[in-house]
Amino acid sequence: MRLDHIALSAATLEDGAHHVELALGVTPVAGGRHRHMGTHNLLVGLGDIYLEIIAIDPEAPKPDWPRWFDLDNLAGEPRLTNWIVACENLKSEIATGPEGIGHPVKLERGSLHWQMAIPESGKLPYDDAFPALIHWEGTDHPIHHIPDSGLRLVRLEVIHPRAGALRHELEGRFHDPRVAIVEGAQKAIRAEFHGPNGECFL
DSSP: OEEEEEEEEOSSHHHHHHHHHHHHSOOOEEEEEETTTTEEEEEEEOSSSEEEEEEEOTTSOOOSSOOGGGGGGOOSSOEEEEEEEEOSOHHHHHHHSOTTOOEEEEEEETTEEEEEEEOTTSOOHHHHTSOEEEEEOSSOOGGGGSOBOSOEEEEEEEEETTHHHHHHHHTTTOOOTTEEEEEOSSOEEEEEEEETTEEEEO
């Protein structure tokens, strides 16, 4: 498994874009709509990965199932809520992952085709701190369509009271020197970036 992208959830895309512009000094570009989930997004290219700003699409009908990233229960300011890792064998990774990781759902948007493990509750294990699993089909990928912002991820901290158990779940399955799973009083995600204007954070 490898780090694919990180998600910042917001009440509206406008709120999310404003938050990112203030924090990172970059302007997100248009992504698209996810009809299956009733959401839409904006994107920021970070070299080998990307930042997704995601919100409920007010023009889309509410789905008959919980939206991903626990967006139905989002409250407060825009913030990093999830990290997403790509894998070659989604079914195998689901089978060896913790209970509640989800089931494969086929999705598409334009030329992009992928499968994602989506939990029935909309919330991943470890209070949504476990990574969402994605498998891209074919050779197309969002990074091919996003301008490079010049920012690079330096460190992604996934904070959780049961950090040791979460690290154990991922042992031998995922390693990225930029990602640290650390103990804290409650679940949170923090990211440090470096770019033309120096260090910045989400």
